[in-house]
Amino acid sequence: xxxxxxxxxxxxxxxxxxxxxxxxxxxxxxxxxxxxxxxxxxxxxxxxxxxxxxxxxxxxxxxxxxxxxxxxxxxxxxxxxxxxxxxxxxxxxxxxxxxxxxxxxxxxxxxxxxxxxxxxxxxxxxxxxxxxxxxxxxxxxxxxxxxxxxxxxxxxxxxxxxxxxxxxxxxxxxxxxxxxxxxxxxxxxxxxxxxxxxxxxxxxxxxxxxxxxxxxxxxxxxxxxxxxxxxxxxxxxxxxxxxxxxxxxxxxxxxxxxxxxxxxxxxxxxxxxxxxxxxxxxxxxxxxxxxxxxxxxxxxxxxxxxxxxxxxx
Numbered sequence: 504x505x506x507x508x509x510x511x512x513x514x515x516x517x518x519x520x521x522x523x524x525x526x527x528x529x530x531x532x533x534x535x536x537x538x539x540x541x542x543x544x545x546x547x548x549x550x551x552x553x554x555x556x557x558x559x560x561x562x563x564x565x566x567x568x569x570x571x572x573x574x575x576x577x578x579x580x581x582x583x584x585x586x587x588x589x590x591x592x593x594x595x596x597x598x599x600x601x602x603x604x605x606x607x608x609x610x611x612x613x614x615x616x617x618x619x620x621x622x623x624x625x626x627x628x629x630x631x632x633x634x635x636x637x638x639x640x641x642x643x644x645x646x647x648x649x650x651x652x653x654x655x656x657x658x659x660x661x662x663x664x665x666x667x668x669x670x671x672x673x674x675x676x677x678x679x680x681x682x683x684x685x686x687x688x689x690x691x692x693x694x695x696x697x698x699x700x701x702x703x704x705x706x707x708x709x710x711x712x713x714x715x716x717x718x719x720x721x722x723x724x725x726x727x728x729x730x731x732x733x734x735x736x737x738x739x740x741x742x743x744x745x746x747x748x749x750x751x752x753x754x755x756x757x758x759x760x761x762x763x764x765x766x767x768x769x770x771x772x773x774x775x776x777x778x779x780x781x782x783x784x785x786x787x788x789x790x791x792x793x794x795x796x797x798x799x800x801x802x803x804x805x806x807x808x809x810x811x812x813x814x815x816x
Contacts, residue, residue, distance in 0.1 A: 560585075
């Protein structure tokens with residue numbers, strides 16, 4: 504290998520070893536986004552950490568009559584907004600209580616402000632939703648991959664069957680016109696209607712064009728280099744991204760040391776995510792000789808995480 508090659512490889516290795524700060528990136532991107540639409544459809548952490556992203560309460564424009572139809576609709580929308588807002592903060596408060604009652608709360612909450620405790624509660628609320636949704640999204644991923652693989656063949660088979668059906672209807676009509684009239688009351692007319700419908704299905708250019716466009720779209724999707732990446736993003740395992748978010752919350756927001764951030768992340772994983780079948784990880788909560796505190800599993804997840812790989816939480 505040439506010297507330049509060695510240098511490039513060394514530079515890539517050094518780059519991979521540099522953890523990318525997810526929360527710093529999130530803070531920067533949040534500044535470019537306006538208020539979100541609904542409380543229930545938005546990540547709790549975003550709404551708690553960034554007040555400017557919270558949905559705006561519907562309001563009457565100046566001069567609008569409250570008693571009119573528009574005023575009535577605005578009033579209903581305001582009631583729905585208030586209910587959603589109350590439910591949101593009730594959920595965050597509930598998670599704060601769960602964390603406070605947990606036997607690891609003393610270590611994990613030590614040094615956190617009330618605002619940071621609220622953000623931590625929101626992160627855990629989001630993580631539970633992610634783990635609940637993961638099996639459904641995983642199934643959706645399999646169905647999408649299967650559809651891309653089998654759709655062209657199924658469409659061709661459907662068209663062949665329609666041709667066979669048309670020929671059979673035509674044979675039926677021709678035979679009906681040849682037998683004695685007493686034996687075919689209405690059969691020829693019925694066969695004609697069936698045949699006309701079958702021919703219409705074959706000659707109707709709009710459904711055919713739509714079907715072809717759909718197949719072309721599926722073929723392009725299947726051949727696109729980004730397809731696997733997009734599908735993986737849709738139904739990727741949330742475990743590592745959730746650990747990365749917790750780690751950077753403790754490291755960047757709470758200004759904790761690397762080892763302590765890993766320990767607190769591991770403690771939360773072992774206690775709150777075990778019910779989803781997540782295996783517990785080993786961590787060192789105390790200094791022992793030359794060994795510092797920390798968690799190797801969390802450290803590896805943080806080192807692997809890349810903002811440009813479609814795995815951004």
